[in-house]
Amino acid sequence: MLRGEITTAIRRALMQELAAVGYGRLSIEAVARRAGVSKTAIYRRWNSKLDLVLEVVAAAAGRRLPALDTGTLRGDLSLLFQVLAHALRHPLASQIIPDLLAEAARNPTIDETLQRVLRARQQEVAGELIGRAVRRGELPADTDPDVAVDLIVGPLYWRIAIARTPVTDSYLEALVESVASGLGAQDSVPRQRSAPDPG
Missing domain, CATH: 1.10.10.60 (Homeodomain-like)
Known part of the structure; x- marks a missing residue:
């Protein structure tokens, strides 16, 4: 070779x-x-x-997510959940992640590395997905990025990696609505009013 x-x-x-x-x-x-x-x-x-x-x-966990800009928060969440569900359902990830998290509790070096990688991923999601939603007016300007990321990633990770419960399309759809509502998302992006018709 x-x-x-x-x-x-x-x-x-x-x-x-x-x-x-x-x-x-x-x-x-x-x-x-x-x-x-x-x-x-x-x-x-x-x-x-x-x-x-x-x-x-660290290299595997730090791979950048594909572009998630669909134009709406709910669309971005739906795509992100599909990507995360696919990754977390992979046999290697579903077995390696819980083991390494348990090992991190005993090994400070592993813990530091995992925390660094997870923080970088959190900043990626918060800085892009949440930031775009705030700029579009879908989320309040004072949305806490850390809380938002916990709310976005936590339920799906718990269901797949910890509870090991199947994830269906209907579950992902319900999760999108629950997370969007929990973040205080507007139903739609506010539009500018059109000028009155002079005629």
């Missing part, structure tokens, strides 16, 4: 192994075996299991 192919294979193997056994039982030997490379190939790129996990997981 070429150098880039080896790195890609290691990252893929790490995610698969992490989902299979969790961080506590994860070993460089098992990742190397799954990737079809030597342990040396891994240690040339990462100094330790922790370094490998943090870099690969």
Whole structure:
């Protein structure tokens, strides 16, 4: 394999192994075996299991969301929920995320990395989705971005990752309305009145 192919294979193997056994039982030997490379190939790129996990997981979690500007808050929420539901339902994510959150409670380095990645994602959602809705007049100007993001992301994460309850289209539609209402969204973007007809 070429150098880039080896790195890609290691990252893929790490995610698969992490989902299979969790961080506590994860070993460089098992990742190397799954990737079809030597342990040396891994240690040339990462100094330790922790370094490998943090870099690969942070890169995966930090991927930018696709453009979510549909023109309305409800449209943006609907698209965001579809994207998040798809990501959270992925077998790797559904097994890795709860395990790493539990590990973060015991490992300050993992906790710091996850918090940094989550804060960046929160700023992305708050700065773009919420900011656009405020500028369009759909949300109050004093909308708290932190509270808004918790309200947007929290219910879906709880349902999929914690309660492990199926997410249907009707549930997502109801969630859009509930979140929009909870944020104090207007039913529609206010329009400027047209000038009176002189005739």
